Every structure is written in structure tokens, then in C-alpha cells.
């Protein structure tokens with residue numbers, strides 16, 4: 001199957017059609033069944049082409065590429081979603097929320113919030129063969145992040161090619177105000193608690209993502225290299241949820257409290 005040449009699968013699906021349907025589901029806040037139920041031949045390489053086609057359409061409507069997110073880099077996330085393979089996806093400026101913003105319930109289906117360690121790159125990082133040490137050397141600063149995920153699949157039920165095609169359930173993200181150079185920090189030991197209305201529901205540390213967040217960054221660079229892509233200076237990299245995500249219903253308040261990277265508060269809207 002080659003989506004770029006527009007060849008159709010026996011089921012009539014193409015990369016273009018899948019990207020269009022997923023973006024339409026996002027705009028209409030209408031969740032759907034798994035793509036892989038309707039398009040069983042959808043493999044991982046084709047799913048990444050759907051993701052790239054959706055990015056092309058986002059850019060064509062005026063959005064700007066601002067970075068990369070990793071998904072399913074922690075055991076907590078892998079166990080919850082029933083998928084043990086990390087993935088990458090794209091972040092655009094339309095997904096960035098200002099500090100203090102509430103969860104944008106009005107444009108989302110069933111948002112969940114998860115704590116992440118975020119890198120902002122000072123240098124270009126291109127795989128293959130990138131080590132965690134090399135990855136960390138390309139980082140300008142590290143900060144806390146709150147990612148708001150919102151799958152276009154009903155009940156967050158998906159197989160790996162589905163969630164790759166769906167840009168890893170991307171919806172929105174907020175960055176913490178504390179920005180530190182990575183040098184003086186023990187990021188594997190960096191602890192976080194997730195509170196909903198003041199009650200601690202999850203705890204984690206940086207070691208929960210791939211043993212160290214810099215390993216996740218290296219993984220992003222190396223897997224993008226497989227598609228001839230790199231992470232550019234100034235880009236933001238969300239290294240993946242350190243804990244399982246929490247629902248953020250209207251009226252609730254989610255607080256992510258990091259040991260050294262500060263806190264992020266998100267109102268459910």
C-alpha cells in the first residue's frame with residue numbers, strides 16, 4: 001500500500017481519507033470506532049503517513065509546527081492503554097495553552113490530563129544513534145508540562161496504528177513557568193504528584209519514562225530519523241506521561257506538583 005501514490009486499499013481507505021476523517025472528528029468533537037476495525041491493513045508505517053498528512057493539513061490552515069510529543073513511554077501509560085510501544089506525534093501552536101488556562105472543554109471530547117517533563121531544544125537533534133547524553137547536550141532548558149489528551153476514538157480504545165494516525169491523542173499542553181538548564185538537575189529522580197481537588201491520585205518520577213526523560217528524547221530523535229526527520233532548535237519535546245492520566249471534568253482542579261520544576265494548575269473548565 002502506498003498512500004502517497006494515492007493507491008487504495010481493498011477497503012477503499014487512503015492516507016488522505018483517514019487524515020481527513022480524524023481531523024473532522026476532532027473539529028466536530030465526535031468520537032468514532034477504531035480505524036483498524038474498518039481498515040485492517042493499516043500498518044504502523046502507513047499510520048505515520050496519516051499523522052504526517054494530518055500535520056500537512058494543520059499547517060495548510062495556518063498552524064505552526066512547534067515540536068514533538070512522545071506517547072506511551074511509561075509503564076503506567078502502557079498498562080492503561082494496553083500498548084507497550086512508545087510513539088511520536090506532532091505539536092502545533094494551536095495546541096499550546098497559556099499558563100493559567102482552563103481545560104478547553106468546549107472543543108474537546110473526553111479530555112484527560114497527565115504530567116510530563118518537557119525539553120526545549122537549543123540545538124538540532126538528528127538520529128540515528130543519538131544517546132541520552134547527546135540528547136541532553138542539545139537541550140536548552142527543561143520545564144514541567146501538563147498535557148491534555150483527547151482521543152478521537154471512543155473510550156480511548158485503540159490499537160497502536162490507530163493512536164499513531166490520531167497524532168497520539170494530541171489536544172493541548174501547558175508549560176510550567178520554571179525553566180531550568182538540565183545540567184544541575186537529577187531528572188530521573190524528579191518527582192511529581194497529581195492532585196485532583198487537593199487529593200493525591202498519582203505519583204511518579206522522571207525514571208518512569210524510559211528510565212530517564214533524556215532516553216525518551218533520544219528515542220524521539222532516533223525514531224524520527226527513520227522517517228528522515230529531526231528535532232529542530234527551539235522545538236518543544238513532551239517526553240510522555242509520567243503517570244496515568246486523570247479526567248478533568250468541569251469544576252475540578254488538577255494540580256501537578258513537581259519537586260524542582262514547580263507546579264501547574266489546570267481548572268477543569
Ligand code: OOG
Nearest residue numbers: 071072077168169240241
Ligand atoms: C495516547 C497518548 C499518550 C503519553 O504521554 O503517553 C501520551 C493516549 O494515552 O491516548 O500522550
Ligand code: MG
Nearest residue numbers: 114147240241
Ligand atoms: Mg502525553
